[in-house]
Amino acid sequence: MDNSRNNTREFVHGLTALILALFLLGVSSGLGVMKSIVDLWGAVLFIPEYPAVVMREIYLGWRSWSRDKNLLASEVTRLRNENASLRLELAKIAGERVFSDDKNNANTARVTLRAPMSWWSEIRIDRGSKDNITQGLPVFSGGYLIGRVSTVSMLSSWAELITSSSFMIPAVIEETRELGVVAGDGSGSVLLRYIPAGRGVRAGMKVSTAMIGEELPPGLPIGQIAGEFNIGTDGYTTYRIEPGADLSRFYTVNY
Amino acid sequence: MMLIILWLIQDLLTVFTGGGMQIPGLFMLGVVFRLLFSDNNNDDGNLWAIWSAFAGGILWDLRWVGIPGFFTLGYVVVVLIVIQVWGIIPPQGRVSGSSLLVFILLECSQLVPPLLPVLILGGNTGGGYFLMQQVYSLPAILFTMYMYFQKVRDTQI
Numbered sequence: 001m002d003n004s005r006n007n008t009r010e011f012v013h014g015l016t017a018l019i020l021a022l023f024l025l026g027v028s029s030g031l032g033v034m035k036s037i038v039d040l041w042g043a044v045l046f047i048p049e050y051p052a053v054v055m056r057e058i059y060l061g062w063r064s065w066s067r068d069k070n071l072l073a074s075e076v077t078r079l080r081n082e083n084a085s086l087r088l089e090l091a092k093i094a095g096e097r098v099f100s101d102d103k104n105n106a107n108t109a110r111v112t113l114r115a116p117m118s119w120w121s122e123i124r125i126d127r128g129s130k131d132n133i134t135q136g137l138p139v140f141s142g143g144y145l146i147g148r149v150s151t152v153s154m155l156s157s158w159a160e161l162i163t164s165s166s167f168m169i170p171a172v173i174e175e176t177r178e179l180g181v182v183a184g185d186g187s188g189s190v191l192l193r194y195i196p197a198g199r200g201v202r203a204g205m206k207v208s209t210a211m212i213g214e215e216l217p218p219g220l221p222i223g224q225i226a227g228e229f230n231i232g233t234d235g236y237t238t239y240r241i242e243p244g245a246d247l248s249r250f251y252t253v254n255y
Numbered sequence: 256m257m258l259i260i261l262w263l264i265q266d267l268l269t270v271f272t273g274g275g276m277q278i279p280g281l282f283m284l285g286v287v288f289r290l291l292f293s294d295n296n297n298d299d300g301n302l303w304a305i306w307s308a309f310a311g312g313i314l315w316d317l318r319w320v321g322i323p324g325f326f327t328l329g330y331v332v333v334v335l336i337v338i339q340v341w342g343i344i345p346p347q348g349r350v351s352g353s354s355l356l357v358f359i360l361l362e363c364s365q366l367v368p369p370l371l372p373v374l375i376l377g378g379n380t381g382g383g384y385f386l387m388q389q390v391y392s393l394p395a396i397l398f399t400m401y402m403y404f405q406k407v408r409d410t411q412i
Binding site for chain 1: 273300312314317321322383
């Protein structure tokens with residue numbers, strides 16, 4: 001009895017609700033007052049919805065930051081690559097300039113002393129401070145770096161050779177952009193130290209001064225990789241460098 | 256109270272996603288869930304479900320659609336379908352072997368409300384967007400089913 005009465009009531013109420021919904025659906029879009037009701041309801045819900053709005057803003061901010069970070073990272077990578085290629089260009093230009101200077105015999109100095117006791121360490125040249133020679137100035141032979149000016153007097157200067165055991169400058173392998181330190185051993189050899197093992201460094205790759213050195217400009221050609229010298233237990237490899245200049249036979253240098 | 260909370264959660268999630276993702280109809284899942292345990296032998300029967308769905312639908316339409324009746328119609332239809340289908344199942348049959356039926360009724364609460372007005376008034380059903388809505392609803396439906404059978408088991412014990 002109760003069950004059937006409830007079924008009837010449910011049917012009537014359900015039908016009423018359906019008709020009301022259909023009626024509202026049909027007429028509400030044309031009622032101007034509906035906009036006011038919608039706005040009012042939106043204003044009422046503003047307070048309970050506020051945490052969700054704040055969380056959404058935080059989320060959007062975080063997503064935007066994350067996207068910007070990725071964009072920035074890719075931009076940094078692009079600029080690094082561009083920088084590497086520009087450095088390579090700079091090295092080429094510097095090399096060309098040095099060759100050109102060499103050909104024109106501009107800024108040429110004569111070697112006036114190469115003492116047997118310090119044969120692989122230093123030379124004296126016949127130019128001094130009156131010729132604008134300054135300490136640290138790179139010295140070239142055949143377009144390749146052979147040393148740098150260590151002591152300057154008015155009429156002459158001393159240049160430390162790259163084969164000197166105290167000569168150490170940061171350098172870069174142009175093909176791989178690996179950075180290391182070029183150092184002499186005092187016995188006529190030039191070494192490139194601190195290159196991580198397994199970086200694909202091969203004989204014949206060019207070595208030039210690196211930008212990270214403050215004393216010498218970047219891109220000055222030094223020579224090329226001659227071969228592996230040894231692999232240290234710390235995972236770094238030392239390579240033997242074949243200097244571009246003939247260090248056994250030079251009578252003049254350029255600066 | 257539970258239905259109000261579910262309506263608010265559904266609203267807050269919609270605010271949070273900014274409409275970029277279709278939120279499952281938690282409110283209607285709650286209504287159907289309660290209906291599955293409802294006893295229509297009491298004084299008011301299942302009238303609470305009809306008018307709760309109506310009120311919830313109106314408020315949802317006022318908040319998100321701007322046209323009262325749009326979701327209201329679907330909500331009321333879902334309640335009537337559940338009342339009719341569940342009513343013809345004897346109480347003994349409701350507690351055993353009814354998982355498919357429970358799933359269909361819960362799925363009804365997600366499928367009918369957005370679909371019905373479009374079918375009546377015409378227009379695009381949304382294609383992929385509509386399909387995605389159903390996919391998003393699936394975990395909520397399965398969770399409600401789990402809750403239902405947990406409660407049934409507890410009642411039997």
